[in-house]
Structure formats: C-alpha cells, structure tokens
Amino acid sequence: MRSRIAVAIALGASAAAAVAWTRDAPPAPPAPSIKIVDVRPLWTPDAGLRDFVTHVAKVRVAITGWGLLPYHPGASARDNRPHAGHWRLYLDGYSLGDTQGRSTVSYTTYLPPGTHWLAAELSNADGTSPRPPVWSEPVTVDVPRVVRCWQTGWRGPIRRLTCRTGTEKHEVKARG
Numbered sequence: 001m002r003s004r005i006a007v008a009i010a011l012g013a014s015a016a017a018a019v020a021w022t023r024d025a026p027p028a029p030p031a032p033s034i035k036i037v038d039v040r041p042l043w044t045p046d047a048g049l050r051d052f053v054t055h056v057a058k059v060r061v062a063i064t065g066w067g068l069l070p071y072h073p074g075a076s077a078r079d080n081r082p083h084a085g086h087w088r089l090y091l092d093g094y095s096l097g098d099t100q101g102r103s104t105v106s107y108t109t110y111l112p113p114g115t116h117w118l119a120a121e122l123s124n125a126d127g128t129s130p131r132p133p134v135w136s137e138p139v140t141v142d143v144p145r146v147v148r149c150w151q152t153g154w155r156g157p158i159r160r161l162t163c164r165t166g167t168e169k170h171e172v173k174a175r176g
Helices: 002-023 047-053
Strands: 033-041 057-064 084-091 094-099 105-107 114-123 139-143 148-155 158-165 168-175
Touching (some): 033 139, 057 084
Antiparallel strands (some): 033 057, 057 105, 158 168
C-alpha cells in the first residue's frame, strides 16, 4: 500500500513539474529592430538663417527589442550588453556618428538640394555593430533648392508651421 502511495505521489509531482516548466518558460525577447519614422526640415523665425536651417533635417526613429544606454566615454567591448547600446544615422552612405543616450531623435548635417539616402543602424556600447547587424529600411529624401515654411496657427507659446519641400507638406510644432 505504501509503495502505491509513493508511486502516485512521485507521478503527481513529476506531472506538476512538467506542467509548471512548460507554463513558466519565459517568452523569447523581440528581435532588435530600428525604423525611421519621421524626417522633417528644421525651422527658424530668423529670415537670415532660414535657407540654411531648413536644409537640416530632424530624424526620429522607433526602436524595439533594444535598450538605449547612457553616454559612457571610452566604452570598450566589456561595456557591451545584450540587446542594448546606441544607434547611428547614415547620410548618403556615411555615418553621422552614434546617437548617445536615450534619445530617438538625431539631426543631419546641411543637405544640399537633391536626393539623399538616410538609414539607421543599431550599435553596441563600444560603437561596433551587433552580430548580425540591424539596419532600418533606407529612406530617400528629396531636398528642393528652397524649403518654404509659413505659420498656420497660433495658440499661446506654440506656433504651428507648414513646410513645403517639393511635393511633401509637413506640419511642424515649434516652441517659442
């Protein structure tokens, strides 16, 4: 009788352990990804700077499965963490450098009139690319010779602007 009870307890315990093991398995983390979600020209109320400033673009990205680390000067491979680091912006195939810290916004250098190529890549804390490399889909930006912006509304300290760059039209909120 005791052996039957011992066998029943052992079978019940192993079945409970098997159910708990399959139920408690942690979900796989999402694969790291980066996507360019917005590219807009900058704006200034200074008419003397407007033609220059509107040829600089503000680029915003969305990042999933990747933590953004604070800036750490002189970071080495020992500072790398799984699924964490920085991101960098590329313009026409050249890196504009890593975006340090938790920001998902970066800025281009002056964009001369013409068609330009933008892409973003995730990078480790030491500036190396993760394995395998994680890139956004490239985005092309057509920059006209002159970018026109005008105020379209006023509500307290926030100005609403509309910028026309060739065929695209952007609404921009500028703090003033």
